[in-house]
Amino acid sequence: MSEEVKTKEPLFSAKNKKLIFNPLNKENPITVQVLGICSALAVTAKLEPAIVMSISVMAVLAFANVIISALRNTIPPRIRIIVQLVVVAALVILVDQVLKAFAYDVSKQLSVFVGLIITNCILMGRLEAFAMGNKPWPSFLDGIGNAAGYGIILIIIAFFRELLGSGTIFNYPVLEKIGLYSVGYKNNGMMILPPMALITVGIIIWVQRSRNKELIEDK
Amino acid sequence: MFTNRYIFTYAAIMVIVVAAILSFAATVLKPYQERNVRTEKIMDILKSVNIKTEKSNAEDIYNKYITEEFAIRPDGEVVSVYKTDTKSFEKGDVRPFEINMKIELSKQAALKSGKGTEKPVFPLYVCNHDNKTYYIIPLRGKGLWGPIWGNIALKDDFKTVYGVTFGHKGETPGLGAEIASEAFQKQFRDKTIFDDSYNFTSIKVVKGGAVTLPSDEQIHGVDAISGGTITSKGVSNMLKDCLENYVPYIKQQITN
Numbered sequence: 191m192s193e194e195v196k197t198k199e200p201l202f203s204a205k206n207k208k209l210i211f212n213p214l215n216k217e218n219p220i221t222v223q224v225l226g227i228c229s230a231l232a233v234t235a236k237l238e239p240a241i242v243m244s245i246s247v248m249a250v251l252a253f254a255n256v257i258i259s260a261l262r263n264t265i266p267p268r269i270r271i272i273v274q275l276v277v278v279a280a281l282v283i284l285v286d287q288v289l290k291a292f293a294y295d296v297s298k299q300l301s302v303f304v305g306l307i308i309t310n311c312i313l314m315g316r317l318e319a320f321a322m323g324n325k326p327w328p329s330f331l332d333g334i335g336n337a338a339g340y341g342i343i344l345i346i347i348a349f350f351r352e353l354l355g356s357g358t359i360f361n362y363p364v365l366e367k368i369g370l371y372s373v374g375y376k377n378n379g380m381m382i383l384p385p386m387a388l389i390t391v392g393i394i395i396w397v398q399r400s401r402n403k404e405l406i407e408d409k
Numbered sequence: 410m411f412t413n414r415y416i417f418t419y420a421a422i423m424v425i426v427v428a429a430i431l432s433f434a435a436t437v438l439k440p441y442q443e444r445n446v447r448t449e450k451i452m453d454i455l456k457s458v459n460i461k462t463e464k465s466n467a468e469d470i471y472n473k474y475i476t477e478e479f480a481i482r483p484d485g486e487v488v489s490v491y492k493t494d495t496k497s498f499e500k501g502d503v504r505p506f507e508i509n510m511k512i513e514l515s516k517q518a519a520l521k522s523g524k525g526t527e528k529p530v531f532p533l534y535v536c537n538h539d540n541k542t543y544y545i546i547p548l549r550g551k552g553l554w555g556p557i558w559g560n561i562a563l564k565d566d567f568k569t570v571y572g573v574t575f576g577h578k579g580e581t582p583g584l585g586a587e588i589a590s591e592a593f594q595k596q597f598r599d600k601t602i603f604d605d606s607y608n609f610t611s612i613k614v615v616k617g618g619a620v621t622l623p624s625d626e627q628i629h630g631v632d633a634i635s636g637g638t639i640t641s642k643g644v645s646n647m648l649k650d651c652l653e654n655y656v657p658y659i660k661q662q663i664t665n
Contacts, residue, residue, distance in 0.1 A: 264419070266411035269420060276424070284431070288438065290438070290442045291442045291445070292441065382583060
């Protein structure tokens with residue numbers, strides 16, 4: 191993972207493409223590395239906050255990766271974690287402030303979880319494992335890829351939780367429109383609570399592993 | 410390979426640069442953020458008298474229907490009166506809309522326990538809608554996990570509730586958070602905060618339901634939320650603590 195990319199190569203070489211697409215499936219931060227679970231459970235009751243959260247994480251992770259990667263040869267190893275934390279924290283505060291100014295409703299729903307992006311293990315993991323040893327462009331792609339891997343799971347969970355828990359998609363009452371309530375269907379209130387998010391993550395992991403034999407550990 | 414001096418200089422420069430960027434961003438974005446908070450407050454106030462607003466027109470509608478703002482001391486003294494149509498003060502110079510309930514309530518608590526001497530002031534909004542006058546009182550209190558707040562609109566007899574809104578910072582979804590739901594807030598309609606001889610009774614949120622109260626008290630009670638006992642109690646206390654500050658003023662108005 192951490193060897194330098196030496197030779198000149200095209201922007202989207204096979205290697206770089208892998209940086210983006212691997213985290214979506216084989217190296218998914220949530221379902222395979224099991225990182226960032228806390229926020230995945232907390233912000234996925236509705237689709238809108240889940241998407242805003244994914245975009246926020248993507249912005250923070252991509253830029254933190256680029257900044258750390260650009261500075262990587264100047265950062266003294268003894269304080270590298272502190273430097274990484276300061277960069278991430280500064281970006282998170284920026285994102286939080288921007289959301290408060292331009293997406294106030296969503297920022298209220300996300301509440302502390304934007305601030306808690308700082309403690310999201312995916313970020314520190316990528317900075318430490320990738321950005322510290324690679325050039326800015328691959329680091330940028332790695333950031334986008336991992337955030338997308340995180341986001342795609344968030345959005346899948348949020349889709350099912352919103353549909354089954356509130357009967358809506360993007361606050362549009364789908365189930366009411368197709369007339370399910372008139373035949374006696376009721377929303378499952380459990381889906382709104384965090385435990386069902388964990389179970390949904392579990393089901394996603396199950397489906398993913400049964401389709402992808404590489405992920406199954408040897409006994 | 411990296412000397413101590415390098416490390417300290419590096420850290421110092423990094424901190425200064427980050428601080429500069431963040432304070433710049435905070436300064437630039439502050440007006441937008443304050444406008445959001447303000448708009449939300451306006452929309453909340455108007456919602457308690459059943460006026461639906463959009464973000465874009467909230468301020469205009471507010472100026473149209475909320476005609477006066479009063480700032481009132483708990484002993485009934487009117488500190489200032491602000492007219493929204495002319496944007497001028499009839500009395501005093503404290504814009505009631507800008508009053509911070511949190512600070513005033515802590516002043517009030519300090520005054521009661523003898524720890525403070527500063528007298529609080531509380532806002533009261535007068536709303537004219539469909540040729541009827543409503544009085545809107547803002548509320549603030551404690552829920553289970555954090556602050557809860559709201560607005561209560563009284564009809565012109567100062568005792569019958571026309572509408573309420575509640576909000577909360579982080580009550581449990583499905584339990585305490587239900588105070589923000591339409592179903593809970595609808596219960597307050599036509600309840601009264603005074604009895605027939607204008608003794609202050611407030612409105613109680615009753616565990617087990619308002620029907621368990623004696624029949625003459627049912628008009629001062631609503632059903633609590635199952636599973637949200639502490640939040641429900643918080644709403645009860647909030648109503649009592651906030652409304653009692655207006656009792657002397659209301660009594661003056663009634664006798665006049």
